[in-house]
Amino acid sequence: MTEHTEIAMHAGRRLRVDCPHCGSHMKVRTSKTHLPDYRELYLNCTNEFACGFRCKASLGIIETIVPSYHPNPHVNIKFGAWLKRQIRLEAEGQMRLGLEHQTKKEPHHERRTH
Ligand SMILES: [Zn+2]
Known part of the structure; x- marks a missing residue:
């Protein structure tokens, strides 16, 4: 849990993803790496109570x-x-x-x- 929070804070400073529904910024909850140039991110909308959107995103080095x-x-x-x-x-x-x-x-x- 602490590990996930650290990833979120670390990624949040460098990469900002806005919620497609409400426009609030999204937190990286966890991320998985299967390949060195590809990463899967699990994002949570920070507008937790009014929106609550969660999604899976991908980050690929192209x-x-x-x-x-x-x-x-x-x-x-x-x-x-x-x-x-x-x-x-x-x-x-x-x-x-x-x-x-x-x-x-x-x-x-x-x-x-x-
Ligand atoms: Zn939202």
Whole structure:
């Protein structure tokens, strides 16, 4: 019971879910984890007496924005579009750098400078 209250307080500070019926905020009563990127939450409306709505919700991690410095090899969360573009740009940048090094070695490129 105490454990559940702690989870509720901890989650409540970071994640606010409003009751779809009365608009009061909902407390996380308990949460279950079956997978590292998916969590089930049991929510209770804090407007207990006038509303009393309770529900089950899910929280899924759907996209990587910044990859972990300490990645779990069993977790595979797809990269977001922004991250994919950054990786592509970085790869292209490295290719350009590589080509620049090559051109410096070739003497006929120096003659071609305008
Ligand atoms: Zn409510």
